[in-house]
Amino acid sequence: MWPPWVNSTRSSGAACRSPSFSSPTLKDLHAILDDGPGKPPSSHALRRILHRACLASTALRALRSAASAPSSDPLDRRRRGVFVLYFTSLRVVRRTFEDCRSVRSILRGLRVAVDERDLSMDPRFLSELQAALDCPQPTLPQVFLAGRCLGGADEIHGLHESGELKALIDGLAPATSVCNRCGGVRFVLCAVCSGSHKRYSDKGGDFRACDECNENGLVRCPDCLTSAV
Numbered sequence: 001m002w003p004p005w006v007n008s009t010r011s012s013g014a015a016c017r018s019p020s021f022s023s024p025t026l027k028d029l030h031a032i033l034d035d036g037p038g039k040p041p042s043s044h045a046l047r048r049i050l051h052r053a054c055l056a057s058t059a060l061r062a063l064r065s066a067a068s069a070p071s072s073d074p075l076d077r078r079r080r081g082v083f084v085l086y087f088t089s090l091r092v093v094r095r096t097f098e099d100c101r102s103v104r105s106i107l108r109g110l111r112v113a114v115d116e117r118d119l120s121m122d123p124r125f126l127s128e129l130q131a132a133l134d135c136p137q138p139t140l141p142q143v144f145l146a147g148r149c150l151g152g153a154d155e156i157h158g159l160h161e162s163g164e165l166k167a168l169i170d171g172l173a174p175a176t177s178v179c180n181r182c183g184g185v186r187f188v189l190c191a192v193c194s195g196s197h198k199r200y201s202d203k204g205g206d207f208r209a210c211d212e213c214n215e216n217g218l219v220r221c222p223d224c225l226t227s228a229v
Contacts, residue, residue: 081146081171081172081173082112082113082114082115082145082172082173083107083110083112083113083114083115083143083144083145083172084114084115084117084143084144084145085103085104085107085114085115085116085117085141085142085143085144086117086119086125086128086129086138086140086141086142086143086144087100087103087104087116087117087118087119087140087141088100088118088119088120088140088141089118089120089121090120096139096140099140099141099152099153100140100141100153102153102157103141103143103152103153103156103157104116104141106156106157106160106165107143107156108175110165110166110169110175111174111175112169112172112173112174112175113172113173113174113175113176114175116186117129118186119140121185121186121187121214121216121218122187122214122216122218122220123214123215124214126138129142132144132149133149139152140152141153141156143155143156145168179221179223179224180223181221181222181223181224182221182223182224185221186220186221186224187216187218187219187220187221188218188219188220188221188222189217189218189219190210190212190213190217190218190219191219192210192212192213193210193212193213193217194217195213195217195218196210196217197209197210197213197214197215197216197217198210199211
């Protein structure tokens with residue numbers, strides 16, 4: 001049985017995602033700025049641009065407040081001052097895979113630290129994302145900054161094309177080189193069970209699931225976690 005996010009589409013997850021909006025075009029801007037006769041400003045285009053401005057302003061305020069506010073999240077799901085990307089590297093659903101790849105490419109192009117969380121590598125990331133969005137079937141990808149969800153592929157593409165995404169990275173930690181320990185995979189074999197996800201119990205005289213790693217016998221690379229802080 002596939003995880004719930006595999007079969008989800010953009011439309012099915014619309015109810016539990018941040019409000020989507022379309023990017024204003026140059027025609028929208030000209031329509032608003034044009035005071036000529038017979039061309040009143042488009043109220044629909046104005047609402048879209050104001051919505052984008054409010055989103056960028058809210059993200060900036062959250063980023064400033066996160067720098068001084070103590071973290072109350074025990075799982076540290078959305079690091080302060082660091083982009084957190086929930087995505088999948090599986091190609092099961094082509095549309096989802098392409099969206100994840102494009103958003104991942106945009107964030108990497110900003111050359112800032114990104115905490116990438118691949119749901120196909122660790123199923124525990126799904127429960128984190130479900131709790132963060134309060135949604136049982138979240139869509140992918142999802143991007144967080146300073147504890148606030150910036151949205152999925154449509155929202156990130158819109159912010160990137162308008163230049164607003166670049167304005168949010170001031171003061172963020174720069175990206176580091178490829179990790180020598182994991183090679184950029186972000187996971188390493190569990191040192192306790194050597195990747196078997198099983199541990200021998202002296203008390204019971206049998207093998208039990210290792211509680212130090214995920215079901216794939218992997219743990220998050222400690223070097224990548226340190227560099228993303």
